[in-house]
Amino acid sequence: MADGEDLDLNPFYKSLQTKFSSKFETAQDRCYLLCIPVAASLKGIYINQQFVETHVLRPSPYFQSHFVSSDKHGSRSIVLENGHIHTKDGFPTNTAIKILSEELGYNKDYKPFKMLIIEKPLDSTLKSREDPSSPTLDLQETRISFQDNKRLLFQFPEHKTALAVLDQNIRQFNSNYMILQGYLDHAAQKLKDICFHTTENLLKVNRHRRMNSDRRIVDLITNGVESYVMGSVHGKVFQAVCQKCAKDDEIICQKVKEFHGIRGEEFGVKPEFCCPLPASIVELANLDGLTTPLEKVSCLKATLDNISEEVNDSLRSNSMPGDELPCLTSDDLISILITLLIQAKSRHLASNLYYMEHFHWSTSSKDDLSFSLVTFKAAAEYFINTDFSYLKPLTPKVKNEMTFEEIIAVKQEQEGDDNKDKTNKTRPSTTASPRPRLSSFNRELDNITRMIEKTSTSSTDNGPIKSLFPEYDQVQASGFGKRTPTSPPDVIPISKSAGAAPLGDFLSSLQNDLLDGTYGKQD
Structure with a gap:
């Protein structure tokens, strides 16, 4: 710990324990990184939600030693390197902040999380609560939705004239411009020019x-204009995009139906990464309902973040304290995304990816948005072009038992077919038709039916009884051992040979036998 720095007296740490206790508890449970500026650097600083989310960071799902802010969209990122924190995306300037010391804490499951004591706050532009010149524009807020960006543009009175011209251009595009098949690039270029000129004005x-010192204001206005324009023309443009990508959308939908229920392992997901992903599925299922490219690509990023978080939560819950958790690679993400696409059931995934790629131009330092789009494009291409026919789709649940009535009904239907075959066999034919082979199911059904019929009929049978010893049939035919049909013989015929031995106990017990055959030695 830094000399003389007591965390119990640190304003930021005290705020985490009191005002932002739920955020602090979540950070501990998920082993987030806490960056705690020394108390001397916090004089006059207003510790609000944005300040906390900037200094409570979660591991980046893409790179080691990279961390992103804990707000919903992970709008800021840092890198730990050589005893310093280097601020990257989302900060007004890229600076290196010295790490004074490191503390190790443990959550209720005895899993460790890091707390870094740093020389000053990560964002040097933060203002105090009492500063009268504090801007009304909240630069910490992440604006993704169409409505948020519209409010941003219209909150400046000086924008009124330029926005009136923009509204007129949008109305002309929706009413007069015709998007022809094969000319979507022309439509994209026209809308891009409208956005560029409006942003410039x-x-x-x-x-x-x-305006001249903070790049974030330029990014906010640029993203705001694009979102406002594309949200206003979405109905017309996206319909044309869906027509262009209809074939790929149909392939994806067909495969989603065909392979629904197949486990992730069969698509190549490593066993340790196989776990339920409810938050990721819900996030991706919202994709079709969004309108602007920024909303859609942010949805992809949030999906990847949720995947990383849910997989890591599963790994932590199944590991022992101190175990090193495996990292998700790009190949792992592709396999997981295949199963996610099947469960989310997006109807226009290919169209959405095309829409994001060709109608999103606003310059931004958030490279993770581009990475998200590239990752989903790779997953979609792999899903479309890979032959998964070797995988068996989930079959309907099979009944383990059949009722007596069902067995008899099926058997009667088969007997009806057999009678037709017998009728056909009585007719002369020059060629012998091959006897059809019964399936294992039909053979088993025959056996079951025979057993049922035997138990449901009388034990007496008026038909002739076959001999158990067919080898003596010829002897019977010659006159020996014949009997009248009225009753069985009283005794077994004895050989006339002088040296014949008397009957033993076993043969004597067979004298009243009902079987159609004789026993004993025959002369």
Whole structure:
């Protein structure tokens, strides 16, 4: 710990334990990284939700030693390197902040999490609560939805004229512009030009005092214009995109139906990464209902973040304290995404990916959005072009038993077919038809039916009884051992040979035998 730094007296650490206790508890349970500025650097700083999310960071699902802020969209990122924290995406400037010391804490499951004591806050532009010049524009807020970006643009009075021109251009596009098949690139270029010129006009008239010093304001306005334009023309543009990508969408939908229920292991997911992903499925299922490219690509990123978080939670719950957890690679993500696509059942996945790739132009330092799009494109291409016919789809549940009535009904139906075959066999034919082979199911059904019929009929049978010893049939035919049909013989015929031995106990017991055959030695 830094000399003289007591965490119990640190304003930020005290806020985590009191005002933001739920956030602190979540950070401990999921082993997040806590960056705690020394108390001396926090004088006049207002510790709010954005401050906490900036200094409570979760591991990046893409790179080691990379961490992202704990807000919903992971809008900021840092890198730990050589005893310093290097601020990257989402910060107004990239700076290196010295790590003064490191503390190790343990959660209720005795799993460790790190707390880094740093020399100053990660964002040097944070203002105090009492600063009268604090801007009304919250630069910490992440604006993704169409409505949020629309409110951003219209909250500046100086934007009124430029936005009126933009609304007129949007109305003309929706009413007059015709999107022809094969000319989607032309439509994309036209909308891109509208966004570029509108953004340029807004930046010229905007009077925000940080306009020339804070790159985040430029990014906010650029993203806001694109979201406003694409959200306004979505109905017209996306319909044309769906027509262009209809074949790929149909292939994906067909495979989703065909392979529904197949386990992740069969698609190559490693056993340790196989776990339920409910939050990821729900997030991806929202994709079709979003309108702007920024909303859609942010949905992909949130899905990947949820996958990483849910898999890591599963790994931690199944590991012992101190065990090193395996890391998800890009190949692992592809396999997991295949199972996720099947469960989320997106009807227009190929169309959405095309829409994001060709109608999202706003410059942004968030490379993780691009990575998310590339990862999903790779998964979709793999799903479309790979032959999974060797995998057996989930079959309907098989009944383990059949009722007596069902067995008899099936057997009667088969007997009806057999009678037809017998009728056909009585007719002369020059060629002998091969006897059909019974399936194992039919053979088993025959056996079961015979047993049922035997138990349900009388034990007496008026038909002739076959001999158990067919080898003596010829002897019977010659006159020996014949009997009248009225009753069985009283005794077994004895050989006339002088040296014949008397009957033993076994043969004597067979004298009243009902079987159609004689026993004993025959002369």
